[in-house]
Each structure stands twice: as structure tokens, then as C-alpha cells.
Amino acid sequence: MSNSTDHHDDHAAAQFPHGTKREYVTGFILAVILTVIPFGVVMSGGAGSFRITAIIILVCAVAQMIVHMVYFLHMSPKAENGWSLISLVFTLILLIIAVSGTIWVMYNMDANMMPSMEDEMPAMQGDMPMGQMSDS
Amino acid sequence: MSSEIVTDPGDERVYHPAEEPHHPEGHSTPLGFWVYLMSDCLIFAILFATFAVLGDRFGGGPGPKDLFDLPLVALNTAMLLISSITFGFAMLAMHDGNQKGVLKWLGITACFGAAFLAIELYEFSHLIGEGAGPGRSAFLSAFFTLVGTHGLHVTVGLIWLTVMVIQIRQRGLSTANQRRLNCLSLFWHFLDVIWIGVFSFVYLMGMI
Numbered sequence: 642m643s644n645s646t647d648h649h650d651d652h653a654a655a656q657f658p659h660g661t662k663r664e665y666v667t668g669f670i671l672a673v674i675l676t677v678i679p680f681g682v683v684m685s686g687g688a689g690s691f692r693i694t695a696i697i698i699l700v701c702a703v704a705q706m707i708v709h710m711v712y713f714l715h716m717s718p719k720a721e722n723g724w725s726l727i728s729l730v731f732t733l734i735l736l737i738i739a740v741s742g743t744i745w746v747m748y749n750m751d752a753n754m755m756p757s758m759e760d761e762m763p764a765m766q767g768d769m770p771m772g773q774m775s776d777s
Numbered sequence: 778m779s780s781e782i783v784t785d786p787g788d789e790r791v792y793h794p795a796e797e798p799h800h801p802e803g804h805s806t807p808l809g810f811w812v813y814l815m816s817d818c819l820i821f822a823i824l825f826a827t828f829a830v831l832g833d834r835f836g837g838g839p840g841p842k843d844l845f846d847l848p849l850v851a852l853n854t855a856m857l858l859i860s861s862i863t864f865g866f867a868m869l870a871m872h873d874g875n876q877k878g879v880l881k882w883l884g885i886t887a888c889f890g891a892a893f894l895a896i897e898l899y900e901f902s903h904l905i906g907e908g909a910g911p912g913r914s915a916f917l918s919a920f921f922t923l924v925g926t927h928g929l930h931v932t933v934g935l936i937w938l939t940v941m942v943i944q945i946r947q948r949g950l951s952t953a954n955q956r957r958l959n960c961l962s963l964f965w966h967f968l969d970v971i972w973i974g975v976f977s978f979v980y981l982m983g984m985i
Contacts, residue, residue: 656807657959659872665865672858676976680851683981694985702977706970713861713966725811732815736822743826 658715668712675705803956810960814967817930821971824926828919828979836914841983844909846900850980853896854972857931860889861969868962876950879958883942886965890935897928920979927975930968937961 660668679701687694710716710729718726863886870878901921904910911921941961944954 656804657956659868659959660865662866662869665862665869669858669862669865672861676851676854676858679977679981680847680854683984684847684851687985691985695982698977698981698985702973705973709861709966709970709973713865713969714963721808721811724808728808728812728815732818735819739819739822740826740829743823744829747830 656721658717658720660712660715664712664715668708671708671712672705675701675708803953806956806960810963814963817967818971821923821926821974824919824923825974825978828923831915831919832979832983834915836916838914838917839907839909840916841980844904844907845980845984847980847984849896849900850976853893853900854976856889856893856896857969857972860886860893861966863889864962864965868958871950871955871958874950876945879950880942880945883938883945887935887938887942890931890938890965894928894931894935897924897931901925923979924975927968927971930964930971934961934965934968937964 679698682688682694682697688697716726716729720726863882867879867882867886870882904917909917911918938961941954941958944957948954
């Protein structure tokens, strides 16, 4: 009995997954590379178009987050019998719903409900309607 | 009443143990702390979503290109990134049972963390001094809330780190202290992950 509890205690103390020096150094070097690339691209004036620059930033950010998760937070499917990974996936689902849902709803609200400046301004200045009126 | 429910005395099926088995102290800490971090992650997700909606509402005020100083942000990022690996070295020293090493690396980590905070506070005071405070536009409100919340977390991490240094000095690398240090390590690296989102989406995207 005492044997099994001792074993359990040892297990409890070692429950936090931990890495090796090699892992930390590898993670750090990868993180530095993935930080220098987006900063370098933006500080040198971008990679041609807005879209390409944004994609470079996005890809580097996601890659670096994964690097941090694997090498610094020691995430793996085995840690905590997979429960930490399941909670991460659950969080990511909520995160995607919250962020993309907010942006989508607010974009549509802007597009459909806000009095649009482009429509109102010419009418107030009287350019378009006046021209149309003189035509008719 | 309950004895009537058990109709057959020979039926020895047990649906639940009569008593909870003994769990060693802290056996559920890793998963519990991880779930806390995930809930914190959702707070930041909401703040990022808010920034995504309000980030281009300048209200006639200055935009990211007028305000942000990228070399300063790069320096800031370097501070936090270096503090991440020095914390890793503290954890490696802990696994070797090297108390002096743990205290040394925690001290170095605290210095880099404090440098990060100092640079951020300098940036904030500079912005407010320019009249670009959180009340200037919706963009700046969202900016100060998101970056400020991250800075608040780093501040709490620094206080926690200081407490841990005192605890380890007094009681050594006990099982409880190792558990606390493991939690702080998760917290510290997690803040670095959030900062990747901040510098990518707030600073770099704003400067394109």
C-alpha cells in the first residue's frame, strides 16, 4: 500500500511535462528566426503588396505559437492523458467562433446599417441628384 | 430507505467507491492550471476581437503609422523572448536540484521581464504625452486595453516570480515549490505566446 502511494507521489511530482536544454535552445532559435522574418519584412517596407506581407506575418505568428507550445509549454498528445490537448482544442474552437464571429457580425453591421459616407456626401453636395434631376 | 433499494444482498456490483481514493496533494494542479490559462486565453481572444473591430476607427486622430516605433517593439519582443529561455534554464536547474542555479536564472528572467515592462511603460507615457491616450479614439482605447492587459499579466508574473525567489530561499526546492515554479513557468511562456499575437496583429499589421 505504502509502496503504491509512494509511486503515486513520485508520479505527481513528475506530472508536469518538462524539456531538455536541447529542446529549449532549439525552440529559442526557431522563435528568433520567426520573429526576425516578419519584423524584417515590415521594417524594410513590406513584401510588395499588403496581402503578401500580411500572409508572411500571419504564417510566422502561427508557426511561432506552435514552436512555443511544443518547445516551451511542452504540449504533446500524451501530456495529462491528452486532456490538456483536448482543452486546448476546445479553447481554439471557442476562440475562432468568438473572433471570426465578432469580425463577421461587426463588418455586416457596418456594411448594412451605418449611414454610408459615400452615399450621403454627394447627395448633400448636390452633384449626382442635381445631374439626374436636370436629365429628367 | 436506502437499504430497500438494494434488493439483492448477493448483488455486489459497486457503482462508485464508498470513499474517494486518496489523491496526493497537487496531483490535479497541472491540468487545473492549464484550464485557467485557457480561460485567460479567451479573455485575450475577446480583446483581440475588439481590437480587430475598432482598430481602424481613428476618429480623425493618429493611426498606427503615426504612433508606433517598430525598433522599440522589436527590442521589447527580444526582452520577452530572452526571458522565456532564461526561465527555461531555471526549470532545467530545478530538475537538476540546483537551487543556486534556479535563483540565478530566475533573477535574470526577472531583469528581462522588468525591462519589457519598463519599455512598455515608456511607450505608453510617450503616447499619452503626444495626446494619443486611451481616450483619443476607439483604436487607441482598444490598443491600450489589449496591450495594457498583457502588461498587467507580466506585472503579476513578476510579483509571482519575486514571491517564488523568497519561497525558494526560505524553503528550498520542496515539492510544493517545484509545483509552483512549474505553474509560473507555464504562465510565463503563455504570456510570450500572447505577445506573439500582439506584435503580429497590432504592431506589424498596423504598420504595413
